[in-house]
Amino acid sequence: MSQRSGPSGAPGGAPGGAPGGAGEVVIRAELDKRYGANQVLSRAQLTVRRGTVHALVGENGAGKSTLVKILAGVVHGDSGALEIAGRAIEVATWERRAARAAGIGIVQQHGASAGALTVVENAVLGVEPLRGPLVELGPTASALSALGERIGLPVEPWTAAERLPLGAAQRAEIVAALHQGAKLLILDEPTAVLTPVEVDGLLATLRRLADEGTAIVLVTHKLDEVRAVADEVTVLRAGKTVATFAASRDAAPGARLDVAAIARAMIGSDLPGASPAVAPAADARPVLELSGVSVGSELRAIDLAVRAGEIVGVAGVDGNGQRELALAIAGLVRSTGEVRIGGRSASRASPAARFALGLAHIPEDRQHGGLWLDATVADNLALGRADVTGRFRTDRARVLAHAGTQIAALDIRPAAPTAVVRSLSGGNQQKVVIGRELSRPDLSCVIAAQPTRGVDLGAVVRIHDRLRGAAAAGAGVLVISADLDELLALCHRLVVLLRGRIVGERAGEALRDAGARSALGALMTGVEAA
């Protein structure tokens, strides 16, 4: 295992001399970027070599997407140094057109195809091949098909992009980028939309492309992918490059990188030791009961009961019905089957009526659903809380007092009730959501969807404490998280969701023993039937 030291702070400061004979430097960057008051990148460094797969890793919000978008000219950087194939580039004016001409291809997180256009039309957009005054697509279409065939990413050039499944649309973007002559191919979280089999196929293709000389930047927060395919790794945390790693050639595949060290660098330190909440009484009554709950084809016939004082975790790879499960319980999506909250039927109740039955809902995305970003902390903490605001006339004093209490209890910074939520960091924004939801009176059950996604460690500890506190006070808590470690640290019982169904359940001692993780991992990926 060889490791290079972290950046030294000088432009392009990652020391050269890549181990394992990697090729010359394709891109070397050190970038700053600010969105309003939010310093997204500060001297973030990245050096990518020809013929390598370079993993850019970090937690949500670390600045990974912003960094690669600047490299590809999709957004402008503020300042810093950028060198492409040895040529210095002006960061502030670097544009997509120039980047494409310089051989930088990018496949963005949520795709960037014009939906109504066909794959081949998207591929030539902006660089249309002309025959006289007319656009000529035939040769490009054949070239795309041939190229896709050769590298194992078959594409259908004449299909409109919006008609393709997500995986196929992504393949088309990759092939189009390579067709345009990309020498550096950037993929931003490409596996988020893929099934496990497709993921393996994509990673193998990336490996082959790198071996043929393309430089690949793989943006991800999944360490399995890093372990499987990366030659070099750059770790971003809060907009800074905090560490770089290089794989050793002589170690066995799968052990070429110290994944534990990468995880530590991503998080900043190890997660705190698990201290599961006090176990609920054996005869505790159920406070959340689902029977036969289905949402379209995303969630199928879920039966689940959470008892008072119990913390139940929902594990699973993202996109297996977790989102729909939370929304169905909160009444925010059309569902069939029965939902009972606090012992009373809520199947037909509006979201507000469900809150009145004792529900609290921490939605998975604080920026789209959790928070009113342009309002103050105090208003967000009072949103929809008639018990705080009063029924009709707003009781400003009560709203401010409520805000003061929550700010103190959760250490929300800045400690100002009138601060605009948009200006807060991710962790503090999440604390606002937690504060509003867990301070509801007569709480009987809590759904917490990804309660600590993209928040810093200090906030994680506080949020976990509040969830345990809610359970200790008699509420049933359902935690939905993509982070198995979080669930193991927090929950009395885990269920595993796969393709919309509960495929397994583990409780008590079965969660503590050494094989728990691999057993759950197998369930999550569907390798083993429960």
Next chain:
Amino acid sequence: MTTPDASARPPGAREPGPDPDRVRLLEAVRLPFSGARREILTAVIGLLASIAIGSVLMLIVGKAPGQVWWAMLSDTATDPSLLGQALYRATGIMLTGLAVALPLEAGLFNIGGEAQVTAGVVGCALVGTALPGGTPAVIAIPLCLLAAAAAGGLIGGAIGGLRVARGAHEVITSIMLNAIVPGVALYLGNRALFRNGTTTGAPIASGAELPQLGLGGSSANASIAVAVLAVAVVWWLRARTTWGLAWRAVGQSPEAARTAGISVGRVRIVVMTAAGALAGLAAANFVMGNKHAFEEGLGRGSGFAGISVALLGRMHPIGVVLAALVLGFLSSGGVAVSTLVPKELVEVLQPVVVLAVAAAVPLVRRMEAAR
């Protein structure tokens, strides 16, 4: 491996990016409501730019801008009838401005003011005519106001209801109703209301008439009190009640409102109904305060002018009052200087104000970012 700066964790650790559900149309004209200073700055920059553009136009037609502006100001201020016309005009567009500003803050663009005003005029005149001649004012005035508000509210509520129930965009339905309602009003007039050969209906009961302010024979009347009261109520609802909280939350962050248990659809319908009612109330100015009868085309133009008022007033109730006064004086001032410059020159200024304010929004945003 080293981990430099392991302790430094800047607060800005989240993915930025615009909210995709933000309606672009609204984004272009409005700022999130967090700083009164910013709104005032935007309006002032817009006004100054309009004055500059107006001055250039005056130079083009060969007049000294200083002289024209001064004449506009001094004549309007000293001639009671011009002053009265300014107030008369301001009263109507204050209400229609409010009818745009209120829904705009709830994320809805109500450009159906024309339809709502016309409906209010018809409703108000119908009830006023139907009342027996001797009805006392304490009964006649509230009834006519109620009829005007209800008729306008019906149109507004229909726009909101179509949006919520069928997903029909309020801009499209507003535009359609702007054509339909005046058409229906004209049909009603021809069939039943107009008196032999004219385009004027029967007079309303004298008890329903609002007194004139008596400014040099101008049309200014007591309905300005109705407008000011409406502004005060909207201001109070907006700033001091949970309704205001809900409507602003729905406007800026519908997902967050929905997740927090607010019924977004209900808020939209209520807000559009209220907006229609406000525009309908403008009939008090036109029917009860001035013409005392239904008249073809009465109040026309004030619905669209309300859009300018709301934008210049930065969607705030107080701002709407000021903007209505400014634009009211501008139209009176146009009459005052009609001997100096063509009246089209002054008419052009109202849309110029809107454009200038819209252009000032990103400018002020950039000034803030640079600070």
